[in-house]
Amino acid sequence: MSSNALHVPVMLQRCLDMLAPALAQPGAVVVDCTLGLGGHSEALLRDFPEARLIALDRDPSALRLAGERLAPYGDRATLVHAVYDELPEVLDRLGVPRVQGILFDLGVSSMQLDEAERGFAYAQDAPLDMRMDQTTGVSAAEVLNTYPPGDLVRILRTYGEEKFAKKIVDAVVRERAKEPFTTSARLVELIREALPQAAKRTGGNPAKRTFQALRIEVNGELAVLERAIPAAVRALAVGGRIAVLSYHSLEDRLVKQVLAAGASHTAPPGLPVIPSSTSPG
Ligand SMILES: C[S@@+](CC[C@H](N)C(=O)[O-])C[C@H]1O[C@@H](n2cnc3c(N)ncnc32)[C@H](O)[C@@H]1O
Numbered sequence: 001m002s003s004n005a006l007h008v009p010v011m012l013q014r015c016l017d018m019l020a021p022a023l024a025q026p027g028a029v030v031v032d033c034t035l036g037l038g039g040h041s042e043a044l045l046r047d048f049p050e051a052r053l054i055a056l057d058r059d060p061s062a063l064r065l066a067g068e069r070l071a072p073y074g075d076r077a078t079l080v081h082a083v084y085d086e087l088p089e090v091l092d093r094l095g096v097p098r099v100q101g102i103l104f105d106l107g108v109s110s111m112q113l114d115e116a117e118r119g120f121a122y123a124q125d126a127p128l129d130m131r132m133d134q135t136t137g138v139s140a141a142e143v144l145n146t147y148p149p150g151d152l153v154r155i156l157r158t159y160g161e162e163k164f165a166k167k168i169v170d171a172v173v174r175e176r177a178k179e180p181f182t183t184s185a186r187l188v189e190l191i192r193e194a195l196p197q198a199a200k201r202t203g204g205n206p207a208k209r210t211f212q213a214l215r216i217e218v219n220g221e222l223a224v225l226e227r228a229i230p231a232a233v234r235a236l237a238v239g240g241r242i243a244v245l246s247y248h249s250l251e252d253r254l255v256k257q258v259l260a261a262g263a264s265h266t267a268p269p270g271l272p273v274i275p276s277s278t279s280p281g
Pocket of ligand 1: 008009010033034035036037038039040041056057058059062082083084085105106107108109110132224
């Protein structure tokens with residue numbers, strides 16, 4: 001299957017429209033921090049023929065597939081294997097001090113979800129991996145089998161907003177003492193059994209929140225994002241624009257806090273004139 005057929009870019013036209021005022025100029029540089037299968041990147045290269053694209057992904061297979069897709073654009077596209085909080089170092093290495101546009105399309109790609117062996121999906125039995133970059137880091141199975149119970153409860157509560165975190169972790173700890181977890185089906189079954197009947201009637205698959213929590217922990221997603229958004233804002237040239245697509249409340253809150261702080265002045269309330277030193281940079 002071609003990479004085009006695998007993924008329809010989310011809110012594509014809206015992203016292009018939002019970035020357009022900054023990109024329609026010779027020499028503009030746009031960074032796609034989450035290349036994925038290259039849907040957004042391809043549209044940026046197509047719609048802004050004078051712009052250069054730098055695109056990052058931590059997943060080597062995304063870089064391979066998107067690389068084939070973007071090959072026709074030659075050296076207008078530079079693809080880099082990096083975690084997006086490494087953006088300042090990447091720009092440094094490429095000798096690019098400031099950029100005009102930055103896009104983040106957060107989370108996992110449809111390809112990562114569809115490839116059962118990556119272990120992101122709870123709907124099919126697969127190894128509990130969930131690393132976006134399988135060349136480094138610890139897998140979801142290792143987290144589940146080795147973390148102290150208190151840490152697991154905190155992870156499920158904070159990253160999964162799971163009300164029954166304690167019940168689920170009690171069951172995990174009991175089960176892992178008998179035999180370590182290796183695949184997803186056993187975990188899904190255990191969550192189903194641990195939750196009270198009433199909780200199972202609403203909110204879709206009862207394993208959804210636990211899987212989200214494990215995925216966020218395995219990839220350090222929130223910590224990385226918390227560093228990456230301010231770094232991205234600092235990398236923008238005057239008049240530059242940033243667009244972020246986020247899909248759950250934790251990411252959403254974090255992104256809005258950072259962008260709101262950057263968009264407001266720090267002058268005390270009530271001043272008749274806002275000193276320029278307190279204006280957003
Ligand atoms: C939702 S997909 C992007 C889809 C893409 N916009 C497209 O049109 O095909 C998110 C991608 O970002 C990558 N990713 C997620 N977190 C990352 C991070 N911290 N650093 C680098 N890449 C990351 C994932 O590996 C995945 O390929």
